[in-house]
Amino acid sequence: MSYSSKAKEFYEGELSSISEAGTFKEERYIQSPQAANIKVEYPTGSPAKEVLNFCANNYLGLSSHPDVIKAAHEGLEQRGYGLSSVRFICGTQDIHDELEKKLSTFLGTEATVLFASCMDANAGVFDVVLGKEDAMIADRLVHASIVDGMRLCKAQLYNYKHSNMDHLEEKLKDTQECRFRMIITDGVFSMDGDIAKLDTIVELGKKYDAMVMVDDSHATGFLGKTGRGTHEHCGVFGEIDVITTTLGKALGGASGGCVSGRKEIVDLCRQRARPYLFSNTVPPVIIAAANKVIDLISKTTDRRDKLEQNTKYFREKMTTAGFDIREGEHPIVPIMLYNAKLAQDMARDLYDEGIYVIGFSFPVVPKGQARIRVQISAGHEKEHLDKAIAAFTRIGEKYKILGKQKKEIIDLYGY
Amino acid sequence: MSDDVKQIIIDYVKKEYLEEDSEEEVDENTPLISSGIVDSFSMVSLKTFIEKKFNIKIPDEKATTEAFDSVNNIIDLLKEYNVS
Numbered sequence: 001m002s003y004s005s006k007a008k009e010f011y012e013g014e015l016s017s018i019s020e021a022g023t024f025k026e027e028r029y030i031q032s033p034q035a036a037n038i039k040v041e042y043p044t045g046s047p048a049k050e051v052l053n054f055c056a057n058n059y060l061g062l063s064s065h066p067d068v069i070k071a072a073h074e075g076l077e078q079r080g081y082g083l084s085s086v087r088f089i090c091g092t093q094d095i096h097d098e099l100e101k102k103l104s105t106f107l108g109t110e111a112t113v114l115f116a117s118c119m120d121a122n123a124g125v126f127d128v129v130l131g132k133e134d135a136m137i138a139d140r141l142v143h144a145s146i147v148d149g150m151r152l153c154k155a156q157l158y159n160y161k162h163s164n165m166d167h168l169e170e171k172l173k174d175t176q177e178c179r180f181r182m183i184i185t186d187g188v189f190s191m192d193g194d195i196a197k198l199d200t201i202v203e204l205g206k207k208y209d210a211m212v213m214v215d216d217s218h219a220t221g222f223l224g225k226t227g228r229g230t231h232e233h234c235g236v237f238g239e240i241d242v243i244t245t246t247l248g249k250a251l252g253g254a255s256g257g258c259v260s261g262r263k264e265i266v267d268l269c270r271q272r273a274r275p276y277l278f279s280n281t282v283p284p285v286i287i288a289a290a291n292k293v294i295d296l297i298s299k300t301t302d303r304r305d306k307l308e309q310n311t312k313y314f315r316e317k318m319t320t321a322g323f324d325i326r327e328g329e330h331p332i333v334p335i336m337l338y339n340a341k342l343a344q345d346m347a348r349d350l351y352d353e354g355i356y357v358i359g360f361s362f363p364v365v366p367k368g369q370a371r372i373r374v375q376i377s378a379g380h381e382k383e384h385l386d387k388a389i390a391a392f393t394r395i396g397e398k399y400k401i402l403g404k405q406k407k408e409i410i411d412l413y414g415y
Numbered sequence: 416m417s418d419d420v421k422q423i424i425i426d427y428v429k430k431e432y433l434e435e436d437s438e439e440e441v442d443e444n445t446p447l448i449s450s451g452i453v454d455s456f457s458m459v460s461l462k463t464f465i466e467k468k469f470n471i472k473i474p475d476e477k478a479t480t481e482a483f484d485s486v487n488n489i490i491d492l493l494k495e496y497n498v499s
Contacts, residue, residue: 140457147456157459161434367451 022340023363033064034253036379040356051356052384054374057249059222059331060303061379067296068252068289075288083281087114088270091281099287102294103260107220107245108228108238111266114287116279118217118246118257119145124273125213125242125259126153130182135175138184139163139196143215146184155182162189165200172208180211182242187216187230188223191365191373193332195223198234205241213242217257218332221250222304222378227297241265247286252293256282307331307378310385314376317389322402324409331376335392336369338406339413343370346395353391368415420469420498424486427464432457443486458483465489471496 018024029041031048034056039048062068075095085091096114103112115121122145126136134155138146141162150157158175160167168183175181183205185196198214205212216229224232229245231237242265247256259269269276297303311331318333319325326334337343343359350357350372361370374388396402401409421443428441432452439452447453453461462478465471473492482492493499 140454156463158463159457159460161432362451 022344022361034058035064036061036377036381036384038356042351049354051351051354052380052388054355054357054376054380054388056253056375056377057218058253058377058379059250059307059375060297061307061377062250062293062296062303063253063379065252065296068292071292072285072289075284075286079284079288081285082283085281086277086279087281088277093284093287095284095287095291096281099291099294100258102291102298103258106228106294106298107216107243107260108231109240109243109260110263112258112260113266113269113273113276114282115257115259115273115276116282117248117255118215118244119148120275120279121244121257121259122146122149122215123152124149124275125244125265125269126150126155126182126184127274128268128272129242129265130155130180132156133179135178135181136184137168137171137175137181137210139168139186139189141189141191142184142186143190143217146186146215150184163194163197165197165204168201169204169208172204172210176208181208182211182213184213185215186218187214188218188330188332190218190332191360191371192326192334193218193328193330194326195219195230195233195328195330198230198236198240202234202236202239211241212239213244213261214240215244217244217246217249218330220245221293221297222307223330226301227304247282247290247293251297252286252289254286254289256286256290303378307376310378310380310382311376313382314374314385314389317385318392321389321393321396322404323392323396324401324405326371333374333376335372335374336406336409337371337401337413338368338410338415340370342399342401342409342413343372346399347372349395349398350391353395355388355391368410420493421486421490423468424465424489428453428461428486431460431464441486443490445486446484447486448480448484453483455480461489465493469493469496469498471498 030038031041032039036053038053040051041048079093083091100112126149130153132154135158136150136155137158139162140159158171160171183201188195202212219229221227223229228237231240242261244259259266315333324336340361343361347357347359357372357374359372425441433439462473466473482488
C-alpha cells in the first residue's frame with residue numbers, strides 16, 4: 001500500500017481546481033422525508049430550516065405518499081430486506097416479475113428487465129444490441145449516462161444537433177451501409193424540459209430502417225394523457241423499440257431503472273448486460289412500493305392532471321411576473337439568467353426566502369445559458385406555488401431582471 | 416498546408432456545430448472545445464469526418480481535446496499524416 005504525497009497533492013489540486021471553477025458540488029442534509037415541504041440543514045451545522053422544495057424529481061409527489069410507504073412496509077415484512085444475490089442466481093422474487101410485467105403494460109412494450117438504476121440500464125443496453133458494424137445516432141444533448149453507455153459500445157457513434165430532424169436525417173443517409181442503426185434520444189431533456197420530436201423520429205426510423213431508443217426518465221408517469229411518457233405525448237405509443245426509464249423520479253423516487261421494449265432485446269439484456277449481471281437485485285422494499293405506484297397511476301390520472309395544472313399555473317404566473325422562461329409544457333421550468341454568478345446569487349437569495357432551487361451553469365448547460373431550474377410537483381399546493389412566485393418576484397426585482405429579455409439581462413450582467 | 420484543407424474543416428465545423436441562424440464566427444484560431452462550440456461528445460463527428468475526408472486513421476490517444484481545440488491545432492495534427 002502506498003498513498004504517496006505525490007498522489008495526495010495531485011488529488012488536492014484537482015479538488016481545488018473544481019472549487020476555483022465554481023463547480024464544486026456540496027451535499028445539503030435534509031432532515032425530513034422528501035416532499036414539497038422539507039427541513040434542510042444548510043450550511044452544514046446550522047439549525048434545520050423549513051423550505052419549499054422546487055428541485056426534486058418528485059413529479060407526482062409520490063416519494064412519501066402514505067400508500068407507497070405502506071406498500072414498502074409490506075414488502076419489507078413479506079419479502080425481507082435484501083436478497084444477497086444478483087437476479088439470476090437467487091435474487092428474483094415473484095414481485096420482481098410482477099413489476100416487470102406491470103411496467104411493460106404501462107409503457108406499451110413487449111417486455112421489461114429491471115436494473116439497479118437507469119444509469120445502469122443505459123450503461124448496459126447499447127453494448128448488448130449493437131456491434132462494430134452498427135451505428136448509434138444520438139441527439140447531442142442526451143443524458144450523461146447514455147454518453148457513457150455509448151462509450152462502452154463498439155458501434156460507430158454519430159450525433160445530430162439537438163432536436164434537429166434535418167440533421168438527423170442527414171446522419172441516417174450517411175450511415176446506410178451499417179448493419180443496424182439506432183436513433184438515441186432523451187424523451188425529455190433534463191436541463192431545458194424540452195420534449196423530443198418523437199413522432200418525427202419514429203417516422204425517420206421507419207423510413208431509414210433504424211431502431212429508436214428513448215430514455216424517458218423525465219416523462220414516465222406523467223407525460224401524455226395517461227402519463228405513459230413521451231411516446232404517448234407524441235402519438236407513437238407502442239412504437240418505440242427500446243425505452244429506458246427510472247423508478248427514481250416520478251415513480252416513487254427511490255432507485256432502480258429498467259430497459260423496456262422489444263422482447264429479444266430485453267431477453268438479451270438478461271443474458272449479457274453487464275450492469276444487470278453484476279449488480280445486486282433491486283431490494284423488495286423498492287419493488288413492492290413501485291408495484292403500488294404503477295397500480296395508483298394506472299387507476300387514475302389525478303396526480304398527473306394536478307401536475308399539469310400546477311405547471312401551467314406556475315409557467316403563466318412567472319411569465320406574467322416578467323421572467324424569461326424557456327417555453328414549454330414540462331414541469332421542468334428553466335428561468336433563464338445567462339450569467340452563472342447571477343444564477344447562483346439568486347438561488348442563494350431564494351433559499352433565504354425559503355425556496356429551495358438550484359442555479360445551473362457551464363459545464364452542466366452550455367456557456368452563457370446559466371439558469372435556475374425549477375421543478376414542479378403534484379405534491380405542491382397552490383399556496384406553495386404562490387409563495388415561490390412571490391419570492392421569485394421579490395428577488396427578480398432586487399436584481400432588476402423582471403420584464404427583461406436575453407439581450408438586456410446579458411447587457412446588465414454579461415455572460 | 417493548403418488553404419483548401421483549412422477551409423474544408425472550417426466549413427464542416429460551421430455546418431455541423433453551429434445553428435443556421437448563429438452569428439458566431441469561426442476561423443482557424445477560434446477555440447472549438449474550450450469555447451463550448453464542440454463538446455467532447457460531439458468531437459467524434461469531427462474526428463470521423465476528418466478521417467473519412469483525408470483517408471487517415473487518428474488513434475484515440477492522439478485525438479485529444481487539445482489537438483482538436485482549433486482548426487490550426489487540427490492542421491498541426493494532420494501534418495503528421497502528410498495531409499496538405
